[in-house]
Amino acid sequence: MQRLRDIFNKAKSIETAYTELAHWYKDVEETGFKAFNTIANTITLNYRSILNYFINRSTNASAESFNAKIKAFRAQFRGVRNVEFFLYRLTNIFA
Template sequence: MKTIARVCFPKATQVTDRFHVQKLALEALQDIRIKHRWEAIDRENNSIKLAKQKKILFIPETLDNGDTRKQLLARSRYLLYKAPSNWTQNQDFRSKILFQQYPDIKKAFDLVQNLRNIFNQAKSIKIAYTRLAQWYHQVEISGFKAFNTVANTIYNNYRSILNYFNNRSTNAAAESFNAKIKAFRAQFRGVKNVEFFLFRLTNIFA
């Protein structure tokens, strides 16, 4: 795609969309949460099996908000996508328990928020470059393998990522138009005549 854009639009400045970069970081955070959830499920299954062998009733450990560890990790999925200022009261309470029980999730969440703040607060390429370098160093110190992919992606594409700070451009308009095309195509359950379909798109959306 980069080669196509460079050949077709040689004078254009290529920008890596900020939301794709943030999505990678969020996926790395969710990987850490999911890993802990599988461990909690295995631990609970082993406890149930042991209780059956001893012929006693298994009562799972519950935390201050009434969640078991398995439930806590499952129900924390959506709050990790949000900034703390957007949490509900229940999510705020659950996050405090989550971060207390799993400090590595708190550390990973802070990395995600720091990256988001760079895109929200940096006013120039120079400032963004410095803060991205500091964030990259934080990832190296953290030791999270899940974040290495994010850090390497930023390292390999830092020029196009930094181009965002020229005009704070995103591909939101292109994504919106793509959604309109897909919805238009879905109305007719596919396209047989591509040329006529493009002609209709031109007349409706151009």
């Protein structure tokens, strides 16, 4: 797992990251550890999105955080009946 972290910390370009991820995936396959199969498959299915990180080293963490706040706010009121009022409250609280 440290090697995967190192790829994200040290790779300077998409090309380098792509090559390093490919080598990491090959090494994971060769080890035969089934515990890594889930993460290896996730990386294989989403490698294009994952590699976008290396364009300007930004993530969608802030958007995910905001989405979690909206879900928590909605859950607090056990559903939404009036969408317009919900959006109004949302903009007043989080804007």
